[in-house]
Amino acid sequence: MVKNAGTKQISEIANALIDPVLAKRAGINTMLLGMWDEVVGPDYVDCTRPEAIKWPRRSGPDEQFVPGVLTIACEGARALFLAHETDQLIQRLNAVFGFPAVDRVKIVQKPVSAQPRRAARVRPMAPEQQGRLDRMLEQIEDDRLRQALDRLGKAVMTQPDAPRR
Template identity: 60%
Template sequence: MPARQSRRGVVQISEVANDLIDPVLAKRAGINTMLLGSWEEIAGAEFAECTRPERIAWPRRASEMAGEGGGHQPGVLTIACEGARALFLSHQQGEIIQRINGFFGFPAVSQVRIVQKPVALHTRHRPRPRPLTGAAARHLDELVEGIEGEALKAALKRLGTAVLGRRR
């Protein structure tokens, strides 16, 4: 898929994806892709691998329900944490809250709620695509022939093998 053009030039695919994903995340979980992308820095090396921000629950106030404006009230950040690490995370809540608020630039979070659950993405085992033979293999070789970078060429060949080698 080619990059989208705008007045300021080419737009990265990640920007397009973030523009699509952020409204959904904001509505469902009160978070954005920037928070998710910066989570490793916010959580620190100690908790980056075993935690994940799940949602920020913003309080509903009577003045909002009555249609009046008003000041911002900080929310509650729910963090998924694996197993016994949750105990150590609970001792670091104050620091996590400071880092989150520093990330947002305003007091966005006043509390952290920790839920114990698996965080690591479990990758299901997928069978390797069958190797291409004959005309399909030659066609794929022709398609990637002009690619200069060996790593990119190898990645495109793997992708092409997976796509062209699919069983129908």
């Protein structure tokens, strides 16, 4: 993609706005969040997320840099397995940063996965549509299948762009 000198991608603008907030509040940046799946690996990407990196305060400009502590949220019992792999995790994380930014990992157990979405409300059906759906399902003998098909039929037939036949 060829960019003009005056144009910027939306991601560049968003990162410029988000990174200072993340850095101030959690010591992390969008690069770490974007590469988290590579840092933590496929076994833990679905049950972890980086929470914060805390670096010790320096008393003066001459004081040597001290690596920080990465806090990771992890779900349930998988935290125990993750704890056994912290050395590899620290190596991969420091490789991403390009310097020894972290030397310890703190794991906190808490929910990480997105909360299940509530089912969308089904709009009320017109009586003629309900009758048509009932006639279509009357030959289904299995109650659970009929109920599932009834829910599906209502969801499809009450969509704003669903064809009205």
